[in-house]
Amino acid sequence: MSDNHKYDESRRAGRPSEKLAARDNLISAARTMFTVHSYEKVSTRMLAEKAGVNVAMIRYYFGNKAGLFEAMVRETIEPIKKQVNQFVAASNQKELKDIMRAYYANMSAAPMFPRLIFQTMHMEPSAPQRQLLEKVLFDILRPVQDALFDSGLWEPVIRPDMDPKLCKVSFLSLMIFPFIAPQSMCDLHGIERNNEFLDALLEHNLKVLTHGFIRPELSDGEDHDSES
Structure with missing residues (x-):
């Protein structure tokens, strides 16, 4: 039997999907x-039952x-990390606003x-859930955080009369x-x-950014169109 035939049989059986x-x-x-229960109280069996799969899929x-917890955190954060990297590369108002769009989405x-x-980072430092989370956050977000909090990236984007550090705090608070x-x-x-409220709040906060501390000349065409 050819390899192609085996592959076709596998697809017909629906196994990969x-x-x-x-x-x-x-x-x-x-x-x-992991949001409802502490890390220690969540068993692999509970996770498998919630997902409607065999527990062997966790091992697979x-x-x-711990590997599932880490993958969950990484995959949830990855789209925001990707957008921050684009802001680092371009350092303009559009990319800054797109970070907030990506976060809300x-x-x-x-x-x-x-x-x-938030809850995990308020646990005791020795708590397994916090140690796991810190490991992932340090690995994924530390380079992003260092870049995002680099004043050199913000100064071309915000108004000259605004404090970059305070603008960053305001930006993170809005998100x-x-x-x-x-x-x-x-x-x-x-x-x-x-979702309806969050969609409306996102648009409101983007206007707060545009008319608050971002340089007016860097406003994108969408914002100018809304004012004309």
Whole structure:
């Protein structure tokens, strides 16, 4: 039997797509389970049941629970990392705003992930979940963070009368706070944190950036069109 024939049989059986679906389901299950429960209380069996797959799929794709946790964090952060790298390369207003767009798009699909990061980083330094998260964040985000907080990248983008350090804090606050704000605070102000609200908030925050501390001459055509 030829190799091509074997490949065709495999495709007809649907095995590759089933395995890929199993991997995606495990990543999704990990985002949910590690947000609801502490790392120690989440077993591989619980993760497999949540994903609707055999527990052997965790060993097959990730090696163990720690490998699944690490992969989940890496894959959730990767699109934002990619956009930050583009800002580092171009250092202009459009790329800066696209970081926020990428963050909102990805966190809207995984709204509990920022809270997972927030809660985990407030654990004891010896907690396994925090140690795992710090390992991944240091590996993925430290170079990105160093680049993003380089004043040399921000100075051409922001108004000369603004403090680059304070602008960075404002920028991060506009991105992150809506996803980690206590639910009781949202309830108090009648805010329903759904996709419609987040989409509207994103557009609002982009206008805050444009009319707040970004150099007017660097505003993209979209913003000028909205003012004309």
